[in-house]
Amino acid sequence: MATLDKKLIPILLFLAGTMFISAGIAMVSKPNVKYIDYTDEEIKRRARELGMVDIKEVIEKNQSKKEENKDTSNKVEEKVKVEKDKDIVLFEIKKGESSENVIERLFKEGVILDKNEFAKAVFLKKAERRFKYGVFELKKGMDYDTIIDILTGVK
Numbered sequence: 001m002a003t004l005d006k007k008l009i010p011i012l013l014f015l016a017g018t019m020f021i022s023a024g025i026a027m028v029s030k031p032n033v034k035y036i037d038y039t040d041e042e043i044k045r046r047a048r049e050l051g052m053v054d055i056k057e058v059i060e061k062n063q064s065k066k067e068e069n070k071d072t073s074n075k076v077e078e079k080v081k082v083e084k085d086k087d088i089v090l091f092e093i094k095k096g097e098s099s100e101n102v103i104e105r106l107f108k109e110g111v112i113l114d115k116n117e118f119a120k121a122v123f124l125k126k127a128e129r130r131f132k133y134g135v136f137e138l139k140k141g142m143d144y145d146t147i148i149d150i151l152t153g154v155k
């Protein structure tokens with residue numbers, strides 16, 4: 001009886017393997033997958049729902065904010081002080097302030113020369129949501145990586 005069991009085990013394993021292979025071939029040849037064609041607008045809408053933004057929208061938003069700030073500049077007081085002789089800027093980031101607003105204000109204060117290039121640098125360092133609030137001492141003409149490091153608390 002023991003020898004019969006020993007001969008039966010390889011046969012059962014062979015049959016089980018053959019069944020798994022057959023099932024795999026059947027699934028590959030006729031998968032049960034539903035394909036949906038999405039339009040570009042549907043993809044963008046879903047991405048916005050997940051919190052993603054288009055860089056063009058950010059740039060347009062910054063430009064519209066800049067125009068709004070021009071209209072309300074008399075009402076809003078900035079807490080940024082500039083020492084003209086040394087080109088040092090005391091730059092304040094308020095709690096909850098967006099990175100887009102920070103970039104816009106850095107540009108206005110002359111700390112950065114190109115908003116788009118700085119925004120790219122921020123994106124590449126994945127620092128969009130890592131700016132710390134507080135007052136920072138920055139020099140005009142600093143390289144973008146150093147500014148990002150200071151504003152995120154790395155240095």
